[in-house]
Amino acid sequence: MTAADPDAPRSRGAYAKGIARRQEILDRAIEVFAQRGSERTSLRAIAREVGVTHAALTHYFGSLEELLVEVYRESEADADSHVAPPVEVTPGEAMRISAEENRAIPGLVQLYSRLVAASLEEGHLAAHTFVTERFARLRASMADGVRRHQDAGRIRADVDPELVAALVIAASDGLQTQWLLDGAVDHEAALSMLDRLLAPPA
Amino acid sequence: MTAADPDAPRSRGAYAKGIARRQEILDRAIEVFAQRGSERTSLRAIAREVGVTHAALTHYFGSLEELLVEVYRESEADADSHVAPPVEVTPGEAMRISAEENRAIPGLVQLYSRLVAASLEEGHLAAHTFVTERFARLRASMADGVRRHQDAGRIRADVDPELVAALVIAASDGLQTQWLLDGAVDHEAALSMLDRLLAPPA
Structure with missing residues (x-):
């Protein structure tokens, strides 16, 4: 959490709002990756396409690799939910x-x-x-x-x-x-x- | 082949010399990769460690990916030659x-x-x-x-x-x-x- 981040949670209500904001960013990141692939994409470029500040993206996901892990985790869970073998x-x-x-x-x-x-x-x-x-x-x-x-x-x-x-x-x-x-x-x-x-x- | 490259072959003798020089660079690149891994290594950084100009590396291998392919190809051939199943x-x-x-x-x-x-x-x-x-x-x-x-x-x-x-x-x-x-x-x-x-x- 950085002081510069406008989305930084400061109370329980803000915390819930932070969770929602993180999910919103993740959902948008999943769309961006589905459209352009994961290759040669900096955290800054993703932030621009997702429509958040680079600081907010760093705040919620830490690094590009952590964002990629979350994008994969969520996309796979989505895929698996379609079929229950x-x-x-x-x-x-x-x-x-x-x-x-x-x-x-x-x-x-x-x-x-x-x-x-x-x-x-x-x-x-x-x-x-x-x-x-x-x-x-x-x-x-x-x-x-x-x-x-x-x-x-x-x-x-x-x-x-x-x-x-x-x-x-x-x-x-x-x-x-x-x-x-x-x-x-x-x-x-x-x-x-x-x-x-x-x-x-x- | 670029005009700027000092190793650019200009005759049959120079061609043979070029082949030898390429192999020399490749051998040194294999050593460098074995020591430091292939991660986050630009062609410029490899050129520095291998001890050739960036222009010569580009001349002989084109891109970092082509150099990586050659490093793998040669290393695997070496590994395979140790044992004939x-x-x-x-x-x-x-x-x-x-x-x-x-x-x-x-x-x-x-x-x-x-x-x-x-x-x-x-x-x-x-x-x-x-x-x-x-x-x-x-x-x-x-x-x-x-x-x-x-x-x-x-x-x-x-x-x-x-x-x-x-x-x-x-x-x-x-x-x-x-x-x-x-x-x-x-x-x-x-x-x-x-x-x-x-x-x-x-």
Whole structure:
């Protein structure tokens, strides 16, 4: 919080107003990113397009990377809310549905790749924390699903649910990248094949 | 080629000299990247550290992205030359060996992620071309290997070699990312599991 920021909360009412203002800026930033992509965009340029001061943007989001994380987090939550996959859905099918939803939002896949790349480099704490936690959450939730499938006899019993979760998420991310670069790569067929390999022997 | 560049080739002898000079700059750039990573480094800063003029660097490599592609290409070729996997090696095992070799070179995995992220964004022709061609080459070579394994009865006959190749490469890339962010993710065990799933039913 900087003294120079006109939106700086000073009381409980102001705090609620600050939350609303932050969300307003975030919503507008999501629109801006969807229109122009996340590339080569300074915090100052975004502030101009979003229609806020650079000081306000810094106040609410700290850095461009933190804003990018929030844009991704919110856009992905939006995408996921459109489809609730049935519980019986196989791991590969669940990733296929989620990837399809993400691809429907312009720029989201590119933003994801950019955050993952940043998370692997030194000095990108916001991206590192977000991507690491996102993978951990996804793996835990998918491992639970794999256990349920194993109990129901839909996934072979001799595979480690944690390893299957990591493998399916990795395969989906990597296949989507290959497919975006070369449409001949059949992302969906490869995930279906993985589902088939995970099924119990007939 | 710019008139201002002192290294600009003017004859056949000068051309050979130019090739040698380009290689010299590239070798030094690889050292610089291994020491400091590829992040937030302008062509001008690299030129300074490599000890050439900015004009010479532009002359030989055009853009920072083209230099990054060349640094990656050369470093990976170096890494690959250390180990020649035996022909009988399974797809997952081949990726495990290659990933291990790449990780031994500081900064190489980060540079790879950065090039892949760039390849998905508009206006990154050098990264797009390099990453797209690299995936196509890797898939073709691995699909050939899968066919040989199928002929020898080491991989089940009912899977499409092209899909297996795309899947194994995707899984390896994605697992390496998850493992770099969280050492508890067992990259190697997950690739071994995939090899096991691909084996013919007992």
